[in-house]
Amino acid sequence: MSFSLIAAIGQNNELGKKGGLVFKIPGDLKFFKKVTTGHPVFMGLNTWRSLPGKLPNREHFVLTPDVAEIANDDVNPVTNLDDFIAAHKDSDEEIFVIGGGMVYKQMLPHCNKLYLTEVHASDADADVLFPNFDHSLYKREVLARGEDNNISYDHVLYTKG
Numbered sequence: 001m002s003f004s005l006i007a008a009i010g011q012n013n014e015l016g017k018k019g020g021l022v023f024k025i026p027g028d029l030k031f032f033k034k035v036t037t038g039h040p041v042f043m044g045l046n047t048w049r050s051l052p053g054k055l056p057n058r059e060h061f062v063l064t065p066d067v068a069e070i071a072n073d074d075v076n077p078v079t080n081l082d083d084f085i086a087a088h089k090d091s092d093e094e095i096f097v098i099g100g101g102m103v104y105k106q107m108l109p110h111c112n113k114l115y116l117t118e119v120h121a122s123d124a125d126a127d128v129l130f131p132n133f134d135h136s137l138y139k140r141e142v143l144a145r146g147e148d149n150n151i152s153y154d155h156v157l158y159t160k161g
């Protein structure tokens with residue numbers, strides 16, 4: 001089990017814009033909730049700051065260079081990524097890596113499952129991108145398709161090996 005990753009990405013790997021999401025897709029937020037609820041979530045400080053608060057029914061781990069940044073937040077601070085990976089890589093729990101760009105880039109090699117919502121739209125103003133990865137290393141399965149606010153998307157599961 002161990003680490004899985006979940007993200008919504010545009011046609012040009014768009015992930016974030018001005019500290020928030022690029023696309024407003026209610027159906028994707030529902031998918032995110034369904035997939036991650038009951039599992040620990042791991043994110044970078046910028047993503048934690050972008051949330052309105054804690055996500056219900058999920059233990060939170062937040063990667064930050066400075067633990068004082070989140071001293072008053074009810075989350076588990078992570079300051080050493082290698083130690084965190086070593087402590088959890090053989091866990092029975094599925095820990096979801098939920099962003100953002102910096103954290104996806106570092107965690108991608110450690111994730112066996114990637115739940116990617118592939119959004120059929122682009123935005124030239126996006127300032128955070130999902131990292132390029134070698135698709136040939138994964139089996140690709142479309143779990144569902146949807147459309148919201150005239151934007152269509154596929155929920156795709158990439159499984160390594």
Ligand SMILES: NC(=O)c1ccc[n+]([C@@H]2O[C@H](COP(=O)([O-])OP(=O)(O)OC[C@H]3O[C@@H](n4cnc5c(N)ncnc54)[C@H](OP(=O)(O)O)[C@@H]3O)[C@@H](O)[C@H]2O)c1
Binds near residue numbers: 063064098
């Ligand atoms: N589309 C999606 O599915 C999705 C999901 C999540 C987030 N997002 C978007 O992505 C954007 C945020 O992404 P981001 O790349 O700016 O930030 P991020 O990955 O959320 O967090 C970056 C923070 O984590 C710290 N950090 C990174 N690696 C570290 C390490 N190895 N050790 C200690 N600290 C480390 C950084 O420290 P330093 O300051 O020292 O570099 C920085 O403070 C937002 O726009 C958000 O809305 C999109």
